Amino acid sequence: MAATVTDFHYGAVTPVAAYLMACLGSALGLRCTVRSMRGGPRGKKNGWLSLAAVSLGCGIWTMHFIAMMGFRAVGSGIAYDTQLTLLSLVVAIVVTAVGVFLVGHLGSGAKVLAAAGVLMGLGVAAMHYIGMAAMRVDGRMRYDTVTVALSVLIAVAAATAALWAAVTVRNLWSSLGASLIMGVAVTGMHYTGMAAVSVHAGHTGATSAQSSIDQLSFLLAMIAGPVIMLVVAATIVMFDPDLVLGDEQRSAPGTDAVRRGTGPAAGLYAPRPEAVNTPVQHRR
Template sequence: MDATVTDFHYGAVTPVAAYLMACLGSALGLRCTVRSMRRGSRRQQNGWLSLAAVSLGCGIWTMHFIAMMGFRADGSDISYDTRLTLLSLAVAIAVTALGVFLVGHLGSGAKVLATAGLLMGLGVAAMHYIGMSAMQVHGGMRYDTMTVALSVLIAVVAATAALWAAVTVRNLWSSLGASLVMGVAVSGMHYTGMAAVSVHVDPTGATSAQSSIDQLSFLLAMIAGPVVMLVVAATIVMFDPDLVLGEGARPASRTQAARSSTPTATGQRGPYGQYYEDTGSESR
């Protein structure tokens, strides 16, 4: 028989928490990508792009499994395959790394954005459905093809928009605003994908309160590592002056300092070898 399913077993707690994690990952990813485009060595650029990929990947993956805490199918226990769950995390980080490195090194041309957004979006959708395949129920799960296709389309559009924002938005507050929009897009993709799910329960199966506790404990254990990574990334971003001050703040100060210390072309040599601007009076 078909089970009654819900994504909101704990009410608004899980969707709100999932949305906030998606926003956090998006915000950190955007700011790290912005930082990679400032002056620095190729090694530094790759370091910031790697941090952006980890932030985006962990944010999207954590959003997915926080949201899954609220999933229930009446009449069936729910458990997860650990290897597939971890594989979905690896896929999330890998595909976001592919996207941010493409735009980070090749620029924001239309072809680059389209290619990177398509690959990243398909990867995010793959992460979602690998995570769903890790879920085990007493029976089987079916998916509505058109709804699945819509969720994949949303993932591609969201990924392309995220990459466009990463290479276009520079201001801190604009980045934060873009991350809020990205949180909506990522959450929308997840819940659209969940709307495609129906569960056919085996009548011989059983459900218990203990299984719900085990499911919650497993998911909490799984998301602990990515959450720690997001906290580490947030700490790095918070202590980077270029990101806090915004684009142009530090370069401007360096330029001003250079101007104050660079001798002018026309002038006279002072007592310590420096030049003074020629204002019509001689240095004495």
């Protein structure tokens, strides 16, 4: 018999919190990727790309498991396999790293974006379903094939859009807007994948289920590390002026050029020619 399944056990709290974490990871990942493309030593570039991958991966993974806090199957308890749960985090970071490093080093050509987007999207979907495989229920989980395929397509589209935004959107406010859209896409992929799930109650010999409190405590413990990583990444971003300012602010006319006495606005501050070396005449 099919159990009644809900993804909103705590109402709007879990989807809103999941969406915000997806937005945070997307925003940090976009800004770090932008920073990596402003030149500098290769090692520093790779450092920014690595930070972008960790931010995006942790943001997506944290979004998934915050959303899973709201998952309940009436008549079936839920437990999680720790190793598979951690494996899903590794997959999220690794596949995101593949995508951002491909774009960061090979450019933003259509073929590169398409290849990187497909690899990254399939990896995000793999992270989601590995996380689902880590879940143990007193029953059998089944998936609707069409809905699963739709969730994978959304993941690929979201990943491609994220990579495109990372190499195209340079302005700070535009990046923030892109991260809000990315949050919708990533969270939408998760809930589309969850719509494919049905649970058929009945003991299957799986590990004993946790109580709701134990399940919540486990998930909170799991997401603590990635959340700390996101806080560290946010701190690095906030203290790097080149990351906070977009290209438009950095290259705004009348800033450094005016100070050097060059540029179109330099004449406003330069002394008039007739005033240079002109002796002062005194009235008698």
